[in-house]
Amino acid sequence: DAGVIQSPRHEVTEMGQEVTLRCKPISGHDYLFWYRQTMMRGLELLIYFNNNVPIDDSGMPEDRFSAKMPNASFSTLKIQPSEPRDSAVYFCASSLKAGGQRSYGYTFGSGTRLTVV
Amino acid sequence: AQKVTQAQTEISVVEKEDVTLDCVYETRDTTYYLFWYKQPPSGELVFLIRRNSFDEQNEISGRYSWNFQKSTSSFNFTITASQVVDSAVYFCALSEAGTGRRALTFGSGTRLQVQP
Numbered sequence: 001d002a003g004v005i006q007s008p009r010h011e012v013t014e015m016g017q018e019v020t021l022r023c024k025p026i027s028g029h030d031y032l033f034w035y036r037q038t039m040m041r042g043l044e045l046l047i048y049f050n051n052n053v054p055i056d057d058s059g060m061p062e063d064r065f066s067a068k069m070p071n072a073s074f075s076t077l078k079i080q081p082s083e084p085r086d087s088a089v090y091f092c093a094s095s096l097k098a099g100g101q102r103s104y105g106y107t108f109g110s111g112t113r114l115t116v117v
Numbered sequence: 118a119q120k121v122t123q124a125q126t127e128i129s130v131v132e133k134e135d136v137t138l139d140c141v142y143e144t145r146d147t148t149y150y151l152f153w154y155k156q157p158p159s160g161e162l163v164f165l166i167r168r169n170s171f172d173e174q175n176e177i178s179g180r181y182s183w184n185f186q187k188s189t190s191s192f193n194f195t196i197t198a199s200q201v202v203d204s205a206v207y208f209c210a211l212s213e214a215g216t217g218r219r220a221l222t223f224g225s226g227t228r229l230q231v232q233p
Contacts, residue, residue, distance in 0.1 A: 003192040021124070031219050033220060033221070042223060042224075042225045042226060043208065043223040044223075044225075045220045045221070045222070048219065048220050050219070055219075056220060089160065091162065093162075093221075095219060102220075105164070105167060106152070106164070106221055107164070108154075108161065108164075110160070110161050111160055111161065111162075113160075
C-alpha cells in the first residue's frame with residue numbers, strides 16, 4: 001500500500017497565480033479530507049468528501065479556494081488567485097468507513113508546502 | 118461543538134526524563150474517538166494511537182503510554198525515558214462518531230524538545 005500520495009511536495013508561486021494541489025487516497029477509502037497547517041491557526045479542516053461528494057466545506061477560507069473529487073482515486077485543491085497568506089502546508093488524508101477497529105483511522109499524506117511570494 | 122485543548126505549547130526535557138503531554142477534549146457526542154499524532158521535524162503526521170469512548174483502559178506501547186479518563190475529559194500521553202528522537206510536535210485529535218461528522222478536530226499541538 002503506497003499510502004496517501006500528494007503532489008507536488010513543494011510549490012512556490014507568485015501572488016495571483018493559480019495553484020493546484022493533488023491527492024491520491026488509499027484505494028478503498030471512502031473519505032477524503034483536506035487540512036491546512038499554519039503557525040497561527042494550527043491544523044484546520046478545509047473540506048471533506050464521502051464517496052466523492054463534498055460533505056463539509058465550511059472550512060474553505062473563501063471563494064478563491066475550491067476542491068473537487070472527480071473519482072474515488074483523485075482529488076484536487078485549487079487556489080485562484082493565490083495570495084501570500086495562503087502559504088502553508090496542505091495535508092490530504094483518507095479514511096475507511098467500514099465498521100469495527102478498521103474504521104476511524106486516518107492516514108495522512110506527506111503534505112504540500114505552498115509558498116506564495 | 119467539539120474542541121481539543123493542549124495547554125502545553127512547548128516542553129523541554131533532558132534525555133531519560135519522563136514527560137506527560139496533556140490533552141483535554143470537549144464533545145457532546147457519546148461515541149467518539151481520540152487520537153494522538155506525532156509530527157517530527159520532517160513534517161509528516163505519524164499516527165500513534167486511537168481510542169474509542171467506550172474503552173477507558175489505559176494503553177502501553179513500549180515507552181509510550183496513554184491515560185484516558187472520561188470523568189475529566191482527558192487523554193494524556195506519557196513518554197517514559199525520553200530520547201532525542203522523541204523530539205517532535207504532538208497533536209491530540211477528536212472525531213465524533215455519533216454525529217456522523219468524520220473529520221478530525223486537532224488540538225494546537227505540544228512541541229517536545231528532548232535535550233541530550
